[in-house]
Amino acid sequence: MLMKEVELRGSPSLSMILVNCFQLLYVADALWNEEAVLTTMDIVHDGFGFMLVFGDLAWVPFTYSLQASFLVVHPQTLSLLKAAVIVALNGAGYYIFRKSNSQKNQFRRDPTHPSVSGLETIATATGKRLLVSGWWGLVRHPNYLGDLLMALAWSLPCGFAHLLPYFYVIYFTILLIHREARDERQCRAKYGLAWDTYCRRVPYRIFPYIY
Numbered sequence: 001m002l003m004k005e006v007e008l009r010g011s012p013s014l015s016m017i018l019v020n021c022f023q024l025l026y027v028a029d030a031l032w033n034e035e036a037v038l039t040t041m042d043i044v045h046d047g048f049g050f051m052l053v054f055g056d057l058a059w060v061p062f063t064y065s066l067q068a069s070f071l072v073v074h075p076q077t078l079s080l081l082k083a084a085v086i087v088a089l090n091g092a093g094y095y096i097f098r099k100s101n102s103q104k105n106q107f108r109r110d111p112t113h114p115s116v117s118g119l120e121t122i123a124t125a126t127g128k129r130l131l132v133s134g135w136w137g138l139v140r141h142p143n144y145l146g147d148l149l150m151a152l153a154w155s156l157p158c159g160f161a162h163l164l165p166y167f168y169v170i171y172f173t174i175l176l177i178h179r180e181a182r183d184e185r186q187c188r189a190k191y192g193l194a195w196d197t198y199c200r201r202v203p204y205r206i207f208p209y210i211y
Contacts, residue, residue, distance in 0.1 A: 018078070096142055104131070137202055177206070
């Protein structure tokens with residue numbers, strides 16, 4: 001999409017550069033932290049089936065690229081101030097996403113590690129412990145919060161003239177709320193009373209003071 005814009009207009013727009021850089025960061029992060037994928041719901045609970053096959057090979061490539069596709073046909077002019085705000089939003093989302101995921105992964109691998117050993121936890125009947133401080137004491141799914149902030153930042157360079165570039169963030173919000181509900185059911189069945197205690201300690205699911 002970026003090269004098509006260069007072909008049509010001689011150079012890529014600032015909006016197109018932002019969208020490409022944001023998505024490149026997301027892909028590079030996933031590859032660099034690939035080991036953390038092994039502790040996600042996709043692997044631990046869902047397993048490898050139609051959802052992941054169709055999602056990774058068809059749905060993701062054709063829907064996550066809608067912003068770049070839109071910009072080829074509907075070029076947008078973006079001021080440096082607006083670009084800076086969008087970059088800051090993506091940066092904040094990435095920071096929350098990466099820090100919370102790294103904290104969870106480190107705690108699962110080695111709860112005695114200095115970076116997580118001081119975090120407050122709740123004991124469960126299964127022998128595992130639930131984090132109730134750090135990022136996971138803020139909301140139950142801080143990684144989802146970071147993901148959604150980044151998703152919004154991917155769409156904002158496209159302006160507000162059309163809904164299509166916002167399909168991703170709208171769909172992703174619905175998907176993560178549904179995913180959170182599935183995780184809630186699984187954790188309640190697995191941890192019982194300890195999960196109820198955790199929910200009282202951390203009442204917000206994704207958005208602090210909202211949901």
